[in-house]
Every structure is written in C-alpha cells, then in structure tokens.
Amino acid sequence: MSLRGWCPSLAEPMPAADGLLVRLRPRLARLRAAEARLVADAAARHGNGAIELTSRGNLQLRGFSAASAVAAAAMIGHLDQPARRPQLLTAPLLGVDPAAHPAGEVLAAGLGAVIAALPAVSGRAEKFFITLDAGGAAGLGATGADIAITAAVPAMRDAGWVLRRDGDPHAVVCATDAVVGVVEGWLRDWLRAGVARMRAIGPGAAAAVRVGAAVPVHRIPGVAMVSVPFGAMDAARLRAIADRADPGDGVLRLTPWRVIMLAGVHADAYADAPAGAAVRACIGRRGCAAASTDTRADAAVLAAHFGADGDVHVSGCAKGCAHPMAAALTLVGRDGRYDVVVDGRAGDAPVREGLALADVVAQFGLHAGALA
Ligand code: SF4
Missing domain, CATH: 3.40.50 (Rossmann fold)
Known part of the structure; x- marks a missing residue:
C-alpha cells in the first residue's frame, strides 16, 4: 500500500489529523442496505467510525492505521468503482x-x-x-x-x-x-x-460545463430525502439510514447534495429536508492538519443564521475539499480567522482577509442569503 497526499482511495489512503482516510466510490453511487451496513461495520471496526458523504456522492471513512485500512479495503473493496480510472x-x-x-x-x-x-x-x-x-x-x-x-x-x-x-x-x-x-x-x-x-x-474556449449543482428543492413523490448535514455521519447513522431503506427498494442513493435518497419509502419527502445543505464545510481542524478553524462548528452557526438557503462554503484552507466549485460566499480559514471570497472558489482571491466569524456574518450575511 502506498500513501498519497491527495485524492485518497481504498488502496491509497490519505494521511489526516485523525489517522488515515480512505474513499469508497460506490458503483452508480448506490449501496444496497446490506452493503451500507457492511461499510458502517468497516468504519466502526477498523476506523474511528466517522463517515463523510462527499460532493461527488462518494463515502470517506476516517481514522485508520495502515493495517486497518487494508482490512477495511478487504471488506468493502468489491463495492468500489475501478481504481485509478475516471x-x-x-x-x-x-x-x-x-x-x-x-x-x-x-x-x-x-x-x-x-x-x-x-x-x-x-x-x-x-x-x-x-x-x-x-x-x-x-x-x-x-x-x-x-x-x-x-x-x-x-x-x-x-x-x-x-x-x-x-x-x-x-x-x-x-x-x-x-x-x-x-x-x-x-x-x-x-x-x-x-x-x-x-x-x-479542449480548444481553449471558456468551460462549457458550468458549476453549481444544487439539491432539488421540490418534493419527489415516493422518495425520502435523508439529510446528512455537512456530509458528516457516523457508523450508527449509516446503519439507521440503511434500516429506513429496507421497506422501500432497499437501496441508498448517494447524491452530491449531502442527501441520501431512498426510493419507495413512504415518507413525507421533505420531513428530512436538507437543512443547511447549501452550507458546506470540510472537517476543518477536527480532522485535518491544514486547518486552523473549526469549520463544522462555524458552518453550523452560519446555517442557523442564513437558513437552508445560504450558498456558503466554509473551508479550512484554500484547497476547498468540501466544495471545489464556486459559492456566493466562501470562508477560507487562515491562522484561526477567515479570508472571504465572494462568488468564487476557495482558491480565488479574497475580498477581505483575517475576519472573525462574527465579522463575516455582519459584513456578508445579506450577500450569502441574497444569492442562494
Ligand atoms: S479544505 Fe483544507 S483544511 Fe479542509 S479538509 Fe481540505 S485540506 Fe483540510
């Protein structure tokens, strides 16, 4: 097994502050309920139990050693898309x-x-x-x-x-x-x-494929949308979602919107409204050595402030792992404070630097809500 500093997979874990991180790319972004339970078991038995749903509908499992990552890969590798391919x-x-x-x-x-x-x-x-x-x-x-x-x-x-x-x-x-x-x-x-x-x-023209995927905001009859705030859950939560899928068609459909869809489940589709789903955050200093801020806690504050409609990204650093696309407002952690990018990505030039969270809310709250 080799260790890589970026784009982890099951075979190539990435070091993080809480141990090695592996990424599972389920085929067609689907897991049958029994498969989801297997993933939960692998996370709890061999990692620290933390599981993240990414902006590409993948699952990241955290807190492994080199040996336990190999053990987890042996358990769930058959669920993965072909490695080192698109x-x-x-x-x-x-x-x-x-x-x-x-x-x-x-x-x-x-x-x-x-x-x-x-x-x-x-x-x-x-x-x-x-x-x-x-x-x-x-x-x-x-x-x-x-x-x-x-x-x-x-x-x-x-x-x-x-x-x-x-x-x-x-x-x-x-x-x-x-x-x-x-x-x-x-x-x-x-x-x-x-x-x-x-x-x-390409021929060098402007990108034909624009950014900005957004969670569907309408009800879908017969589909329950289970929110995974900030994409973060633990093994018990994944097992609970798998249990909810059983009465339907038994499949967990992973989406890029921090939502898991369950088809055939009788549910008020919006009872599990993706509250805060438009506020994205990486793990921040809780699990990444590159971060100096508690991005998830700060994102929760912003979600409460702006509601589910704010188009906000809180990133621990300029890499922008949680949302590699543009947002109305992007906070980029640096030395315990935030640089602020408007209508851009985490790596873009900030319009303000070194703000405390309260100052971001005071100065940019209207912009974040208005452009959602
Ligand atoms: S965006 Fe930066 S701080 Fe956040 S997880 Fe990625 S590398 Fe770590």
Missing part, C-alpha cells in the same frame, strides 16, 4: 424515475464497462469524472464534470443525448446507441494527451 456519477434516481430517459440504465452499464476496460492511470484519473443525467425529478444539473452526458429535454427526446467536454463550447448531440462510442473516443484522447482534466485538451 469516476462515473449518475443521477440518483436513475432507473426508478419514470420521468427520466428510459435508456439511462443501459447507458450507465455501457459507460461503466468502457471505464473498467481503460488502463489504470495513477495520479491523474482520480479527479476526472463523467456525469450521466437522464433528466427527471432529480437531475444532476451542472457539476463541473470533465464529460457531461445529459438527456435531451422530453420534447426533443428523439434527439437522444447532449454530450459536452469541459473546455469545449461545442456540444455533441447523438442517439443512445452512439453515446458510449463518442465518450470512449474522448477518453482515449484524454489518455493520449497525458493530462489530468479534460479542459486541458
């Missing part, structure tokens, strides 16, 4: 949403096979991701994907699918049976180019 992120209700394109599942299987057949590329495949959005009630929207595949709107459904490469302003529209071939060709281009992200081999 990730496929599918809309969470693929296959159960009658409003979605009916070929979504078939495409997902075809794309999964193409990705699995690619040669492993360590060091540059880990951040590369492909989105498949078949439309319907919980579409992915724009996520900053390297390759975005979106169903044509229902009125144009015969047109098939719209395919975009990040960095290329020109979309490709093609029928279902041509999608996998086009994407495979783009992936081969990317492999040959030897770059990390698709935008590096």
Whole structure:
C-alpha cells in the first residue's frame, strides 16, 4: 500500500489529523442496505467510525492505521468503482424515475464497462469524472464534470443525448446507441494527451460545463430525502439510514447534495429536508492538519443564521475539499480567522482577509442569503 497526499482511495489512503482516510466510490453511487451496513461495520471496526458523504456522492471513512485500512479495503473493496480510472456519477434516481430517459440504465452499464476496460492511470484519473443525467425529478444539473452526458429535454427526446467536454463550447448531440462510442473516443484522447482534466485538451474556449449543482428543492413523490448535514455521519447513522431503506427498494442513493435518497419509502419527502445543505464545510481542524478553524462548528452557526438557503462554503484552507466549485460566499480559514471570497472558489482571491466569524456574518450575511 502506498500513501498519497491527495485524492485518497481504498488502496491509497490519505494521511489526516485523525489517522488515515480512505474513499469508497460506490458503483452508480448506490449501496444496497446490506452493503451500507457492511461499510458502517468497516468504519466502526477498523476506523474511528466517522463517515463523510462527499460532493461527488462518494463515502470517506476516517481514522485508520495502515493495517486497518487494508482490512477495511478487504471488506468493502468489491463495492468500489475501478481504481485509478475516471469516476462515473449518475443521477440518483436513475432507473426508478419514470420521468427520466428510459435508456439511462443501459447507458450507465455501457459507460461503466468502457471505464473498467481503460488502463489504470495513477495520479491523474482520480479527479476526472463523467456525469450521466437522464433528466427527471432529480437531475444532476451542472457539476463541473470533465464529460457531461445529459438527456435531451422530453420534447426533443428523439434527439437522444447532449454530450459536452469541459473546455469545449461545442456540444455533441447523438442517439443512445452512439453515446458510449463518442465518450470512449474522448477518453482515449484524454489518455493520449497525458493530462489530468479534460479542459486541458479542449480548444481553449471558456468551460462549457458550468458549476453549481444544487439539491432539488421540490418534493419527489415516493422518495425520502435523508439529510446528512455537512456530509458528516457516523457508523450508527449509516446503519439507521440503511434500516429506513429496507421497506422501500432497499437501496441508498448517494447524491452530491449531502442527501441520501431512498426510493419507495413512504415518507413525507421533505420531513428530512436538507437543512443547511447549501452550507458546506470540510472537517476543518477536527480532522485535518491544514486547518486552523473549526469549520463544522462555524458552518453550523452560519446555517442557523442564513437558513437552508445560504450558498456558503466554509473551508479550512484554500484547497476547498468540501466544495471545489464556486459559492456566493466562501470562508477560507487562515491562522484561526477567515479570508472571504465572494462568488468564487476557495482558491480565488479574497475580498477581505483575517475576519472573525462574527465579522463575516455582519459584513456578508445579506450577500450569502441574497444569492442562494
Ligand atoms: S479544505 Fe483544507 S483544511 Fe479542509 S479538509 Fe481540505 S485540506 Fe483540510
């Protein structure tokens, strides 16, 4: 096993302040209830029990030693997408949403096979991701994907699918049976180019795929949306969510919105409203040596202040792990205080530096709420 300083996987844990961290990328961002319980067991038995749902619908497990990370990988490795290859992120209700394109599942299987057949590329495949959005009630929207595949709107459904490469302003529209071939060709281009992200081999135009995926704010009949505030939970919480999935179709659908969807569960869908879901925070100084602030505690203060609608990101440092995209307001921890970025990412230039949390609320509260 090797240790890496970025983009952890099950085979390549990342050191953190609370031990090694591993990342599981469940196929199609789904876990059956029994599989979720297995993940919970691996987290509790071999790690410190902390589990995080990431902005790409992955699960991070924390607090491992080198030996216990190997033991956890042996337990749950069969649930992971192929290592050192691009990730496929599918809309969470693929296959159960009658409003979605009916070929979504078939495409997902075809794309999964193409990705699995690619040669492993360590060091540059880990951040590369492909989105498949078949439309319907919980579409992915724009996520900053390297390759975005979106169903044509229902009125144009015969047109098939719209395919975009990040960095290329020109979309490709093609029928279902041509999608996998086009994407495979783009992936081969990317492999040959030897770059990390698709935008590096585009024609140099502005990014075609914009940022800003947001949790669906409407009810979805027959779907319970279980909030995971800041993406943080423990093994017991994951087991409890698995228990709630059993009366439905028994599947936990992991989303990029810090929400787990359960289909077929009789529930008031918004009883588990994603309160605070638009306020994102990394683990901060509780689990990362790069942080000097308690990001989760400060984010909870901001969520209470701005409500669920604030478009806010509290980052322990300029890396921006919890939300690599733009937000109306981004707080970047430094020396126990915050630099503030407006309408940008954690690594962008701040408009104010070295503010206490109370000063951020006083000076930027209106902006955070108004632009949500
Ligand atoms: S954003 Fe910085 S502080 Fe937060 S988890 Fe990532 S590296 Fe650590």
